[in-house]
Every structure is written in C-alpha cells, then in structure tokens.
Amino acid sequence: MNYRFQNLLGAPYRGGNAIVVNNTLLISPVGNRISVTDLVKSETITLPCQASSNISRIAASPDGVFLLAIDDNSRCLFINLPRRAVLHRINFKKPVASAKFSPDGSFIAVAAGKLVQVWRSPGFKKEFFPFELVKTFANCNDKVTALDWSPDSDYLLAGSKDLTVRLFCLKKLSGSHKPFMFLGHRDVIKGVFFGVEKKTKQVSRVYTVSRDGAIFTWNYTARDETPDEIPSPGTPEQTMEVDQTSNFKKRKSSDLISNEESSSMLHTVKWDLSKKDFFMQSPAKLTSCDYHRGLDIVVVGFSNGVFGLYQMPDFVCIHLLSISREKITTATFNDLGNWLTFGCARLGQLLVWEWKSESYILKQQGHYFDVNTLAYSPDSQLMATGADDNKIKVWTVSSGFSFVTFTEHTNAVTALHFMASNNTLLSASLDGTVRAWDLFRYRNFRTFTTPSSRQFVSLASDQSGEVICAGTLDSFEIFVWSMKTGKLLDVLSGHEGPVHGLMFSPTTAILASSSWDRSVRLWDVFNGKGSVETFTHTHDVLTVVYRPDGKQLACSTLDGQIHFWDPIDGLLMYTIEGRRDIAGGRLMSDRRTSANSTSGKCFTTLSYSADGNYILAGGSSKFICMYDVADQVLLRRFQITLNLSLDGVLDVLNSKNMTDAGALNLIDDDNSDIEDGVEQQTRVKPGYDLPGSMPNRGRPIVRTKCLRIAPTGRSWAAATTEGVLVYSMDDNFIFDPTDLDIDVTPEVVESALGENQPSRALILSLRLNEDELIKKCIVSITPVDIRAVVASVPFKYLNRLIMAFAELLENCPHLEFILRWCQELSKSHGHAIQQNSRNLLPALKSLQKAITRLHQDLGDTCASNEYLLRYLCSTSSKP
Incomplete structure (x- = not known):
C-alpha cells in the first residue's frame, strides 16, 4: 500500500528549453514533469510534482534553489529544487515564450504575449501574495520571443516578432522615457544578449540574433547633441533629459563612455550597429541560441540539425557540426561554458557535448513512441x-x-x-x-x-x-x-x-x-x-x-x-x-x-x-x-x-x-510550425494501435x-x-501497532542495550517496528553474540529483520558483519524460511539484490586493483 512515485523512464524529451544548474545538473521538461540529471554521477530523477499540461519553459534562480516551470496553459509552478516541493502557483494569462531570473535572483522577467512583466521573486518566507508584479512593459507590437538581463539586474533586453529589440530600464526615470530600439533585422528575433568586458565585467556591447541566421553586434558611444537636435535615426522614440544632454556636450561623439558609467547609463547612450554577420545556413532557419558572457561565445542551432559555435565579437567559427537532420529545439551552455546541451524534440533526444575535447558527456534518448x-x-x-x-x-x-x-x-x-x-x-x-x-x-x-x-x-x-x-x-x-x-x-x-x-x-x-x-x-x-x-x-x-x-x-x-x-x-x-x-x-x-x-x-x-x-x-x-x-x-x-x-x-x-465540427480543442486552426519555416512535428504512430487512438x-x-x-x-x-x-x-517510518503494549518504548530499548541485553533489545525494537532502532540494535551486538541473538528471534519478526539486513547492506560499511548475520540467520531458521518462502519472498529478493550488487562492485574493484598492482610491480622492477 505504501508506494510513492519514484522516477519516470523511457519518456522522450518533447520540447521546451533545457537548462544546466550548478554546472552539473541538467534540468529538462518531460511531458508535464521535470527531469533532473546529474551529469557527474550519471543519475536521473523525475520530480514528483506535475503541471497541468506539457511544460514549455523552465528557468532557474542563479543559486539553483528555485525553479520556474511554465506549461502550455501559461500556468506556472514555483519549485524548491533541493526539497522537490511546489512552493507557489501562478497563472500568467498569456502564452509565455521566455522567462528568466535576474542575476541577483530578486526578479523574474516573463515574456507573456506582447508584454514584458517583471515580478519580484518569492523567497523562503511565507507570503500571502508571493508574486508581486513590479513593472510591465507594453511597448512591443508583437509577441516577445527573447529576454536577457544585464549583469547588474537594472536593464532588460527584449526581442519581439515585430523584428525589433528594445532596451528597458527597471529604474524609475524622471520625465517621459521610451525604450531604445535596435532596428535592422529582417526576421523574428530569436536571441538577445548583453556582452561584457572580461576585465571590468561591465556591459560593452549587445548581440541580437534573428531567425534568418543574422547576428548583429551593437556598441555604444557618447552623444554630442543639443536638446533641440533631432534624435538618432536608429532610435526614433528616444528622449533625453536636459541635464543628461548637457553632460554629453562636453564629450566628443567618438569617445567611448567609461565602464563605470555604463552600468547606470545604458538607456541614455547612443547605440551604433558596428557589425553584421551571417551564419549562412539558408534555407534552414535558426531555431535556438545561447551566449556565454565569460567566454564571449555564441552557440546556435538550426532546423536542419546543424549547430555552430562562434567566438565573438570577431565571429570566428570554432565548430560547425550536424547532430541529425531534425530541428534543434534547445541549445544552452553550462556555467563554466565547457559543456553544450542540445535537445531535439522530434527525436526525443538530449545531448551534452564537451566542445573542447569534442566528446559526449551525456547521450540519452527515450522511446519516442509508446x-x-x-x-x-x-x-x-x-x-x-x-x-x-x-x-x-x-x-x-x-x-x-x-x-x-x-x-x-x-x-x-x-x-x-x-x-x-x-x-x-x-x-x-x-x-x-x-x-x-x-x-x-x-x-x-x-x-x-x-x-x-x-x-x-x-x-x-x-x-x-x-x-x-x-x-x-x-x-x-x-x-x-x-x-x-x-x-x-x-x-x-x-x-x-x-x-x-x-x-x-x-x-x-x-x-x-x-x-x-x-x-x-x-x-x-x-x-x-x-x-x-x-x-x-x-x-x-x-x-x-x-x-x-x-x-x-x-x-x-x-x-x-x-x-x-x-x-x-x-x-x-x-x-x-x-x-x-x-x-x-x-x-x-x-x-x-x-x-x-x-x-x-x-x-x-x-x-x-x-x-x-x-x-x-x-x-x-x-x-x-x-x-x-x-x-x-x-x-x-x-x-x-x-x-x-x-x-x-x-x-x-x-x-x-x-461544436458541430467537434471539440474546439481538436480543431487545428493554426500553422505555427509551418509559419516558423519548420516542418510540423506530429507523433504519427505505427499501425499496431486501434484506429482512432490518435484523433485529429x-x-x-x-x-x-x-x-x-x-x-x-x-x-x-x-x-x-x-x-x-x-x-x-516509501522509506519513511510507518507506525505499526502489531504486538505492542505499554512497556514497549524506545527508552526501554535503549536501557536494554545499556544493560547488555542484546536479545531483548532487538526483539523490543522489532515489536516497535522503528527502522533506526532496529539497525542500531543490530550494529551494537558483538559478533560473538550473533548466533544466540538470531536463535532467540521469533519467526514472525524474520521478515522485518531480513529487510533491515538488505537496507544495511546498501549503506552500512560493515559488510562482513552483516553477512555474518545473514549466515547465522540461514543456519538457525533455514527450515522455517523454506517452509514459508512465499511470505518471505519479497524480503529475500531484496537481500539477494543487495548482496549481488555488492558482489559486482567488489569484483570490479578487485579486478582493477589487480591490474594496478601488476603495473606497479612491473614498473618498480625496472632499473
């Protein structure tokens, strides 16, 4: 009866963005659940929480504690990742194309339709209204597709389907202020990134990437203009205050602003398009991209399965390789920038690739069909x-x-x-x-x-x-x-x-x-x-x-x-x-x-x-x-x-x-994939299933x-x-009142151990059925007394005792000691175990599993040590 969800295997990656937390944890959506893969230990778990529909966007706080998961219905889960618990829920009302935590972790930027919303990130304290809407930017004329924060969390870049990128300032500015617009792209914006100087860590440039495979590099310079002067053609909506303009008069237009000033003046400087570069993958469309600030490297993925790695701002191609012939739906760096994560929803595949050594760290693929x-x-x-x-x-x-x-x-x-x-x-x-x-x-x-x-x-x-x-x-x-x-x-x-x-x-x-x-x-x-x-x-x-x-x-x-x-x-x-x-x-x-x-x-x-x-x-x-x-x-x-x-x-x-035409949810009235220039991805099943099992x-x-x-x-x-x-x-303690009376308490077990009564202490702990006490009694008994103690255990407690042995073999370092217990148990109760094998079968199978795993581990260790000793002996004999 006490079964709980543990893991989800064989489910494919069906879409959404993947992220890497704490440099080693790969987090990816799997249907309406979230999978967490430890790339170092080669282990994967699935969080027990579920969204209402398939998860489309995820974002993690800079410290890796909080996780934001947004599904296709724009419903969001705010999750404590170490505890695997859902803390808060919120509905964003509009489809969410992107979400990002600020570098200081205090804000969350969400691209909800045409709006850019900035929310205050909830913390560990209990709040009646955990999500507080700080600011809403409604300047975009079409859906917002990409977001990026400045390192100081004061500025926000937003790319849109209206072919523009806007620079928003979170600080409250005096007077009327409209965001700076980066113009010139001829297709939907897929990525926007702040570039920084390696020495000062201050913003020095902006990169904008569009779906047609173009990447533009923007640098800023000081303005030399009067208040009556016409604004720059690249920023028709830019307005500047008089006191800020008077300060720029003292500078020449060719002088660059110092890095110390740039962090607080990005919304007032003049941004110039310094370079246009193209990835030259036509007719394929750019479908995913990411940027690593520390290394100043951009990774891009295309609809034909090709990905490229480029050193910026010189646009030097480091790698240009093909994963498959299918669309790359996500591409991202880890914190150090040495690992690249790629996802292909059509193949249900996730790859983690180390680009310096050109080797795979992870190559997992679930079953795409049922x-x-x-x-x-x-x-x-x-x-x-x-x-x-x-x-x-x-x-x-x-x-x-x-x-x-x-x-x-x-x-x-x-x-x-x-x-x-x-x-x-x-x-x-x-x-x-x-x-x-x-x-x-x-x-x-x-x-x-x-x-x-x-x-x-x-x-x-x-x-x-x-x-x-x-x-x-x-x-x-x-x-x-x-x-x-x-x-x-x-x-x-x-x-x-x-x-x-x-x-x-x-x-x-x-x-x-x-x-x-x-x-x-x-x-x-x-x-x-x-x-x-x-x-x-x-x-x-x-x-x-x-x-x-x-x-x-x-x-x-x-x-x-x-x-x-x-x-x-x-x-x-x-x-x-x-x-x-x-x-x-x-x-x-x-x-x-x-x-x-x-x-x-x-x-x-x-x-x-x-x-x-x-x-x-x-x-x-x-x-x-x-x-x-x-x-x-x-x-x-x-x-x-x-x-x-x-x-x-x-x-x-x-x-x-x-409706007369059927359910509204089954009427296909959009061509979003065809509009994006990518073949529509539908799961077509083989003919083994009954007709109609995959409707419309x-x-x-x-x-x-x-x-x-x-x-x-x-x-x-x-x-x-x-x-x-x-x-x-469930490994948690479950109280079982079988064979209990008022004298069976943890204090009585402790006193029996103190009075050197091992048999009485073990039987009392088995009657109490508390896991920690049973294990403590087993470990505290001396090897000399094992035979006598085992013989005194009634048969009805053997099942619980065998399960304790199996759990100790998984974690306890005293291997020979526990095996001695198992040996004496077989000698003393072998006939009873054989006669009642049906009731004891689950416990015996668990014990067999633990012993088999330890035998394999010891065999591998001994084999490796044998070859190491041979090598050392052969090298030490040489003069």
Missing part, C-alpha cells in the same frame, strides 16, 4: 522496455540511466522476458522474430523464426530456460522453440483468436495462454499432450498471469472483470468486477454522458505481488488499481497522470467547447499497456502513455 512492454530482471536491478519505435532499452533502475539500446527489430516490440540467469533477455516483435540478447556482450546471439512470417504479441519461457514460447496475432498459434538449438519444436493450435497472454507456471511445466476467443488454455508443452484444460469465459480474455506459487491463475476479460482460477482443480475461485473502479476520464470527442463512460473500460495487464496477496491491474484508463485477492476489495487507485495535454484525463467535459491533432490517449511488480516487491513499474512510471516503497 512503450508497449517492460520486464524486471530477477534481481530487480535492471529493467528492459520495448516500444513502437522498434527499440529495446535496458535501464539501471537505481540510477534511471539506459546503458544499452538494441535496434535490430524492424517493427514494434510487443513482449519482453528476462531469463533466470539475469544475463539473457528475450524479446518478441511484430516483425515475425523472437530474439535472445546477451547483456554481457550486448549482442543478439539467437533469433527464433517461423516458416512463414507471423506477428508475435506474447512471450514466455519455462523456469529452466530450455523452451521459448510465443503467441501470434494473426495465425492464433503458439510456437515453441528450443533455446539451445534455436529450432522450432512444436506449434500449439486450438485458439481461434489472437494469443495476447502467455505464462509458464512458476512450479510446473504447464503453459497458460489467453486469447480473444474467450478462453484460457493450459498446455503440457514437454509431454506433447497439447491442451490439457480449457477455462471458458463470456467475453474476450485479454491477459493471463500465474500467482508466484503457481496455485492460482488470474485473467482479465473485455467486460472489465478479473477472474481467479484454481489451475489444479479447474475451479473458478473469485471474480472482481473492476469496470467502475477503472472508470474515469472522457475523451475530448466523447459525446457520451459520464454515467455511460464506463463502457469499454477494461484491464489489459495484470501483475501479482511477490507474495501473491494483492494484484495490480491497468488498462484503458488513467487509473491503476490495486486489489486484495483474498477479500476481492479495492485497496488503492493510482492516477498515472494529471496532464491535460493527453486525452482521457478530464472527468467532466465543458459543453461550451463542443495527435493527442495521445492516456492508458496503461504493461504492469510489472519487481521480484523484491519493493517497487513496480507501469508502461503508460507518459512513459514508464516507477513507484517504490
């Missing part, structure tokens, strides 16, 4: 995902990084299965092949095929790994191969519909299969007896799973029910009516009332917990349901997303949005395609429209 299937490795450390983009990715669950991608399949990957050895992965695809992958050498070492091409949608392997079975979509057959030889052994016929569910019994060699022909069949594969049992249903059967002990079978049907069968006696044990539990969310084009919205709702994927006490079910809904099997009751519902950019999230539709404007329908609970039972993952959602147990 993830169809996933599988946990037996030790729960790895997770494999397969999707409609024909790719298989293998992830390290703890770090959230994909370390290998297999691309040999030529059609959608529909099923995955880890072999018991933990080093072999099986995959089935619509391309008519079943492939075996070696996770040591990262290669496809065996391919299983059929005499005539078939589309495989389900996959299973027996416990020994000798036999591989796959169910088909078109011929309704089950094919059986030998793992050793790769030869086709048998073809199981009998189903009259697609075989979408296959699973071997965990304890016997019986294969269970489910089909759309409204039946579940059991097959004796090894003895060649064919179908030995058939369970008939009134509706199409969508999936089938075995309980981990093999004594129960669960299957879901098209009418939204889950049926539980006894596979030995062939009797129906329970039935759960889940249609109303899974109901929720209506399509934008849905004309049915909410009362009838349950029709068509059903579970398409099931997964038993490690102990078999509860089952997870997901399908064509925004909910994932957790049921208690014995009592057939709903324990909890998980809502997989709040993203209104997806279809099927809203429970109530607004009738005002319905390509809004994906929220649903769950695959569910898997980790063998340890500590986490579970769901392949959804948003990506692979990973939920794990």
